[in-house]
Every structure is written in structure tokens, then in C-alpha cells.
Amino acid sequence: MIRGYHFLIMEEYEKIRQEESNALLERKRWAEQNMPRVVDIEKKIARLSLELAMLNFKQKDNREETFERLKSEIIELRGEKMEALVERGLSPDYLSIQHRCSKCLDTGYVGASKCNCYKQKLVNLYYKNSDFNDMIKKYSFKDFRLDLYSNSSSEDPSPRKNIESILESVYNYIQNFEKTEENLLFYGNPGVGKTFLSTCMAGELLNKGWFVVYRTSDSLIQNLKDIKFNDNDELMDVLMNCDLLIIDDLGTELTTEFAKVELFNFINTKLLRKKKMLISTNLTIDNLKSKYQERIFSRLMGDFTLYKFSGDDLRIKINAEKRRALG
Ligand SMILES: [Zn+2]
CATH class of the missing domain: 3.40.50.300 (P-loop containing nucleotide triphosphate hydrolases)
Structure with a gap:
């Protein structure tokens, strides 16, 4: 026994991440049908964030200014999105990926060390049957x-x-x-x-x-x-x-x-x-x-x-x- 447990646990994390990413897709699909305004805001945020990232590579006279403007626009849009979600009775992070372990983000590792949730998975696997x-x-x-x-x-x-x-x-x-x-x-x-x-x-x-x-x-x-x-x-x-x-x-x-x-x-x-x-x-x-x-x-x-x-x-x-x- 207990050969290959690390592989099995890593597989389990992979499965969790896949499930969460599928669940997010489902929620996004629902939002497209039922909250198109929020989906629009999300697209806008994505576009502005990309613009913000690209600023680093561009030579521009008013870079600082543009940076500040983009940042505050994004913050405002995020606030607007959250408000709309909460108004609808949903969690503010409804359209973000969910992690079952907030410490390791379902990877099993925090830096180079194993997360506590890894140990719990090991215990479960070890004591199964x-x-x-x-x-x-x-x-x-x-x-x-x-x-x-x-x-x-x-x-x-x-x-x-x-x-x-x-x-x-x-x-x-x-x-x-x-x-x-x-x-x-x-x-x-x-x-x-x-x-x-x-x-x-x-x-x-x-x-x-x-x-x-x-x-x-x-x-x-x-x-x-x-x-x-x-x-x-x-x-x-x-x-x-x-x-x-x-x-x-x-x-x-x-x-x-x-x-x-x-x-x-x-x-x-x-x-x-x-x-x-x-x-x-x-x-x-x-x-x-x-x-x-x-x-x-x-x-x-x-x-x-x-x-x-x-x-x-x-x-x-x-x-x-x-x-x-x-x-
Ligand atoms: Zn963890």
C-alpha cells in the first residue's frame, strides 16, 4: 500500500480545479442570459486591464496620468459589478473562480511546502478501507x-x-x-x-x-x-x-x-x-x-x-x- 499516493492526491487537486473552472463557466453562461449588463462590465474591465498592462511597454508622455485614469476606471467598474451582483442576491465574487482552499488555491502547495489540506487528503487516502x-x-x-x-x-x-x-x-x-x-x-x-x-x-x-x-x-x-x-x-x-x-x-x-x-x-x-x-x-x-x-x-x-x-x-x-x- 501507500505507493503512488502523491500522484493520487495531485490528481484530486487537478479534479477540484477542473470542477471549479466548469462551475465558473456555468455561472458565466447564466450571467450572459440573465445579467448582460454585468457581462458587459466584465468585458470592459478585461479590456482596460490589458491596456493597463500594455502601458509598461509603451513610450507615452502622459503615462502616469493614463495609468491613474485606467486604474480608477477599473475600480469603479468593479464596484458597479459587485453592486449589481449583490442586488441580485449573489455573492460579490460570483463571477470569479472559487478556491476550496484559500491557502494553496487548490494546488496542495504553499511555496515549496505542502499545505495543510494536502495532509488532510493524505489522511483520508491513507485510512480509506x-x-x-x-x-x-x-x-x-x-x-x-x-x-x-x-x-x-x-x-x-x-x-x-x-x-x-x-x-x-x-x-x-x-x-x-x-x-x-x-x-x-x-x-x-x-x-x-x-x-x-x-x-x-x-x-x-x-x-x-x-x-x-x-x-x-x-x-x-x-x-x-x-x-x-x-x-x-x-x-x-x-x-x-x-x-x-x-x-x-x-x-x-x-x-x-x-x-x-x-x-x-x-x-x-x-x-x-x-x-x-x-x-x-x-x-x-x-x-x-x-x-x-x-x-x-x-x-x-x-x-x-x-x-x-x-x-x-x-x-x-x-x-x-x-x-x-x-x-
Ligand atoms: Zn490547501
Whole structure:
């Protein structure tokens, strides 16, 4: 996947521009039938504007004067045109080309950089038909169930207190997402809500217009292979430059020599470029230490804020609830 997305997005812009130019033609045709006076004014404005432009190439004694005269005539005609349109209940720019994005004028670029609307198109294209799209719909903050976390004082803090404090940090993270350079590491037993919470965050950030990419660590390794052996630059661009990369289930990937080296290089480059990551893992800190080389481990400990999830397996609790409801 994700090959040729740039081409597809550029095609979409081309289509938008074509649609808008057709719509303008339609409006002009209508105006010719129904507002001939305005069409006359437009023609006059066009003629005067051309004259004005040609002034630069002509040697004339009274150039300044002619320039001023033409300019004020054009301004007056424009005013007259707008008045006529507004009188008819139309927008003053009814007979001008419309842009759906006023920043990039539907080109996708502002200068040499990609416009925000390009990113939005990329997100839509990227998440079209993806499983993650279904996950985001299913897992949202409003469905987050604090009651599944025990209040028992046998642990300090209790799983409930613990998750409440994690939720608060996560809210703040989302609120300050633009400014923060923080990376997050969620760890804890399976089934304590790490993936659920990462997905809630992804949904929230995507809604705010950020480009979040979700990968299991295994699919990330597959992607890194694809990049290395097939020169898939577009894929690298997505993984490297997205606003947040979620790496789920770190530790479940096959730890080949390739995986270890590439994973380290990748994470390291992202850290150097200050590209945010959220990693979740079922491994304990000790497991992480023994599974990964010192250099990966020390990046994870030094450059990520650690959140330890606690509690019983929520999936078991939910299933038990379902059984009770059925029984
Ligand atoms: Zn734009």
C-alpha cells in the first residue's frame, strides 16, 4: 500500500480545479442570459486591464496620468459589478473562480511546502478501507470504562487511580500536541487498555487534523524491509514524517538481526528529528532490557515518558459481563 499516493492526491487537486473552472463557466453562461449588463462590465474591465498592462511597454508622455485614469476606471467598474451582483442576491465574487482552499488555491502547495489540506487528503487516502479506521470508531474516549479498573487498595496506586492519572496526562498531551516533543511508552500486562487508549488518542488527534499512523511492531518491521529492499520512499516519508507514529505491541516482532538494527536506526532517526512516537508493549522494563540491545533500551528509557498500566485483563472482565448478561 501507500505507493503512488502523491500522484493520487495531485490528481484530486487537478479534479477540484477542473470542477471549479466548469462551475465558473456555468455561472458565466447564466450571467450572459440573465445579467448582460454585468457581462458587459466584465468585458470592459478585461479590456482596460490589458491596456493597463500594455502601458509598461509603451513610450507615452502622459503615462502616469493614463495609468491613474485606467486604474480608477477599473475600480469603479468593479464596484458597479459587485453592486449589481449583490442586488441580485449573489455573492460579490460570483463571477470569479472559487478556491476550496484559500491557502494553496487548490494546488496542495504553499511555496515549496505542502499545505495543510494536502495532509488532510493524505489522511483520508491513507485510512480509506483500513482496519484501523474501524478500530478508531470502536475505541473512543467516551467508551473508555474506568469502572473496569479495580479500586482495590492492595496495589498502590490502585489500578483505577493509576488509569485516572494516565488519562489526565494523555488529555494534556493531546491538548498540547502541537508544542510537545514528548514520546510516550505504555507498558503493562496484556489486556489493561494500552491499545484501547492509543487508539482513542489516534482518533482524537486525527479529528484535530494531525496525521497519525498506526503500526504493530511486526508490520513496522515488514515496512522497514519494504523500504530497504524496494526503495519505497513514499512509505518512508509517511512513517518518518507523520505527526505521530504509534508502534503497538513492541516485543511481538521477530527479533532477527535485521529487525534489531533497522528498528534502532529508525527510532533513533525519529528521535533526532523530533518526530513523535507512542510505543506500547506487554513487556516489563526488565524484559525490554533483556530483549533489546542496550542502545535501544537506553533510548526507550531516556527519550520516552513511561506509563505503567495496571489492573486485571479487561477482556476477561468484559467477557464475564457478557456471559452474565446472557445467563
Ligand atoms: Zn490547501
